[in-house]
Amino acid sequence: MRQKEKDSATQRVPPGQVLTAKFPVLTYGPVPAVDLSQWRFTFWGLIAEGRVQITWEQFRALPQSQVQADFHCVTRWSRLDNLWQGVLFRDLVKLVTPLPEVRYVMVHCLGGYSTNLPLAALLDDDVLLAHSHDGATLSPDHGWPLRLIVPKRYAWKSAKWVDGLEFMAQDAKGFWERYGYHNDGDPWREERFS
Ligand SMILES: Nc1nc2c(c(=O)[nH]1)N[C@H]1C(S)=C(S)[C@@H](COP(=O)(O)O)O[C@H]1N2
Numbered sequence: 152m153r154q155k156e157k158d159s160a161t162q163r164v165p166p167g168q169v170l171t172a173k174f175p176v177l178t179y180g181p182v183p184a185v186d187l188s189q190w191r192f193t194f195w196g197l198i199a200e201g202r203v204q205i206t207w208e209q210f211r212a213l214p215q216s217q218v219q220a221d222f223h224c225v226t227r228w229s230r231l232d233n234l235w236q237g238v239l240f241r242d243l244v245k246l247v248t249p250l251p252e253v254r255y256v257m258v259h260c261l262g263g264y265s266t267n268l269p270l271a272a273l274l275d276d277d278v279l280l281a282h283s284h285d286g287a288t289l290s291p292d293h294g295w296p297l298r299l300i301v302p303k304r305y306a307w308k309s310a311k312w313v314d315g316l317e318f319m320a321q322d323a324k325g326f327w328e329r330y331g332y333h334n335d336g337d338p339w340r341e342e343r344f345s
């Protein structure tokens with residue numbers, strides 16, 4: 152890297168983080184086995200429809216977007232300039248009608264992992280349900296077939312193997328949030344633990 156590039160990269164690394172060019176895998180528990188013909192994505196909780204389910208085919212027919220973003224793990228590695236391809240949360244959520252009192256969403260995953268986020272944070276223009284990374288289909292250990300990407304939060308909020316969204320009026324803690332990770336997880340404010 153030239154010095155100038157190095158300086159601008161440094162400015163993009165949040166406090167206490169170290170850059171890596173690799174793409175480490177960080178998973179609690181086993182990688183779930185997925186059969187795309189059986190895969191379903193489910194919306195439930197406080198939505199007018201009660202419950203909505205879509206197939207992989209229906210998901211793939213949604214408008215496609217891409218997001219270039221940095222990725223910051225709370226264990227202190229950061230990977231810059233990831234290219235994620237998939238469907239923006241704000242496009243996906245058009246499939247349902249959240250009730251007016253909805254403020255929070257619990258993101259659910261195959262295998263039982265979960266993470267909580269405000270609906271407003273998920274509606275940001277860089278929040279994506281990704282099926283591809285840097286031009287290739289996600290590998291199983293990086294969340295194939297589908298993962299959430301929330302660039303403005305530590306990467307534990309970027310849930311892998313996502314298969315459901317639960318719409319809520321009150322906040323509740325997801326998997327790592329229950330075990331002491333910060334509820335918000337903004338890397339620029341070093342919100343690592345609560
Ligand atoms: N379902 C699920 N999603 C998850 C995790 C997990 O254990 N299970 N780990 C999180 C953490 S702590 C990080 S840092 C990122 C890592 O993503 P990667 O393994 O693709 O680098 O995934 C997040 N999403």
Ligand SMILES: [Mo]
Binds near residue numbers: 226
């Ligand atoms: Mo992490």
